[in-house]
Amino acid sequence: MKTFEEEPADSAPRLRRPRRLSEVFAQLARDADGPVTLDYICKALGTRAFAPMLVLFAGLNLLPLPPGSSAVLGLPLIIVAAQMVSGKRRTWLPDLIARRSLSADQFRNLMGSLVPRLARMEKLIKPRYWPFWRRQGERVVGGIALFMAIVVTLPIPGGNWLPAFCTTLLGLSLLERDGILFALGSLVGVVAMAVIVGIFTAAGFAGHAIWTWIM
Numbered sequence: 662m663k664t665f666e667e668e669p670a671d672s673a674p675r676l677r678r679p680r681r682l683s684e685v686f687a688q689l690a691r692d693a694d695g696p697v698t699l700d701y702i703c704k705a706l707g708t709r710a711f712a713p714m715l716v717l718f719a720g721l722n723l724l725p726l727p728p729g730s731s732a733v734l735g736l737p738l739i740i741v742a743a744q745m746v747s748g749k750r751r752t753w754l755p756d757l758i759a760r761r762s763l764s765a766d767q768f769r770n771l772m773g774s775l776v777p778r779l780a781r782m783e784k785l786i787k788p789r790y791w792p793f794w795r796r797q798g799e800r801v802v803g804g805i806a807l808f809m810a811i812v813v814t815l816p817i818p819g820g821n822w823l824p825a826f827c828t829t830l831l832g833l834s835l836l837e838r839d840g841i842l843f844a845l846g847s848l849v850g851v852v853a854m855a856v857i858v859g860i861f862t863a864a865g866f867a868g869h870a871i872w873t874w875i876m
Contacts, residue, residue: 745803
């Protein structure tokens with residue numbers, strides 16, 4: 662998120678470095694008091710929270726969570742990406758999802774795992790070589806993220822991490838307008854799809870072999 666701070670009134674005002682997304686998430690964790698809903702997070706990130714929400718939901722899928730969590734976290738990822746593709750100007754989540762909440766301690770624990778990883782990635786990111794005009798990049802990133810989000814929700818053993826990583830990189834590239842990171846994220850997406858195709862191909866051969874043996 663691009664937010665700016667000013668110097669105190671007794672000095673000449675100047676713009677400081679925009680806060681990194683990891684700093685925003687860390688602040689949300691520190692301020693958490695009671696249940697933290699997805700609607701609260703969405704509003705705290707601002708009306709144009711598409712890129713931060715991509716990073717949040719995709720990043721959570723990179724953490725070691727209980728089985729089945731990817732299906733739950735993948736749904737809001739699909740919704741956010743679909744809104745980006747359609748050109749929506751405000752982030753919106755259905756009430757059924759927006760009201761889902763974590764306790765303050767659960768949210769802090771998740772952010773405690775996510776924020777350090779995100780901070781390490783942010784050290785390598787900066788605005789450079791961004792190939793898109795205005796909101797064109799948002800639609801392109803949204804389209805790729807939508808496809809990856811659908812894959813994330815599928816029950817594919819070992820097949821969810823790379824699509825989630827791809828989406829995290831793309832969300833950060835959009836946030837910082839980093840063309841090199843966008844290229845890297847796209848490459849990870851290609852590798853992810855190759856892995857998924859390989860898994861399905863191997864499963865098909867195995868199923869055919871078993872069927873042949875039974876018959």
